Amino acid sequence: MITKPIISAAEAAAMVKTGQVVQVGGFLGCGSPDSVLGALVTAGINNLVLVCNDTSVLDEKKQRSNGVADLIKAAAFSKVIVSHIGTNPETQRQMNAGELEVVLVPQGTLAERIRAAGCGLGGILTPTGVGTEVEQGKQKLLVADRVWLLEEALPGDVGLIKARKADKAGNLVYSKTARNFNPLMAMACKLVIAEVEELVEIGEIDPDHVHTPSIFVDYLVMSREGSKS
Template sequence: MKTIYSSFSEAVEEIHDGATIMVGGFGLCGIPENLILALMEKGVKDLTVISNNCGVDDWGLGLLLKNNQIKKMIGSYVGENKEFERQVLSGELQVELLPQGTLAEKIRAGGAGIPAFYTPAGVGTPIAEGKETKIFNGKEYLLEEALKADFSFVRAWQGDKMGNLIYRKTARNFNPMIAAAGTVTIAEVEELKEIGELDPNSIHTPSIYVQGMIQGTQEKRIERLTVSK
């Protein structure tokens, strides 16, 4: 059995200033809402955060940004956060933007123990500055190094007490690869099951990647609500 935390503050107790943290989710879909809130309340500083995006101004990782807890952001899309823009332009926040496929593969490679890989994405752009390139079959490729983190926060639909996880529909997104790439992975689950209750053929993240779990209820906010007239 994995560590089952009794509170979200307990789940983030080991997070320290200067830690590198990966956070699952795409926009506000599939984000570990309560773990992010607990991290904000803990007040740790100088974090390097690796995630597809940085939430919105008043939710998700945007809360840590607004609280000046993030020193560096490594991601792919930042267009929904005005505070992000302000901090970048003022020099308060370091940013490394990557093509989304490159970001996904850097995380996947980190979890798979692959130190680096070649990709055509980014060749001839500012992303390639200072990086090694190589020709394969007459085409130029860029060397990208894998990403790992001290801690990974993921959100799952169901998990059992062994640490096996199942994600729901598009809330799966970056979560499985981020779960594999953290030295310590903490899963926020909607439903916590007993060992043996989950269908083994439906497991997305095997228990070997998960060190701690906590059950919680999420608001599941919609990033941009569109309704018919």
């Protein structure tokens, strides 16, 4: 079995280039690759497009942040495609100041657009958003007596994902609700870097228990001790 290179968080960050579409796993920081995200803050990258469920949690009073929150604060993004920004006031500030373009996508539509990209589909038909601002600029189709929105597939250049465990081939196992968007993004991005808490030998993960097969993973990064996610 082919093994996957194990690289440092800084090496992973150096693979992300200005202008790229970066998909980041996690739900309000739960299941985000915090070591790699921290290295990206240090690298000082900018002008990225973020695809993520949300812009995570930033609480300046409690000096608490997780997930992509510090990257938002570091102004790493020119555009974010997310379902929710309510727990990161800095996202809203940058949006109101005209510094950041925010595209809000219903969460189920976001998941399905990412899934479609990974599955070789051009898009999906969903009833979600019909009659709301979400339908603006989109095709509406009448199929089987119902009106649907055509939502296009959403691929990424780089997928930064987080798993509980990997084997050296890159097979991944997620933990609990830290799974969320990670397996979808692993399939939707050209380059996939998986941050993991534990690395085991090939054969130690029962093939029946693999959540993301190794062929979707290009590089592995070990989570640093005391990582927030």
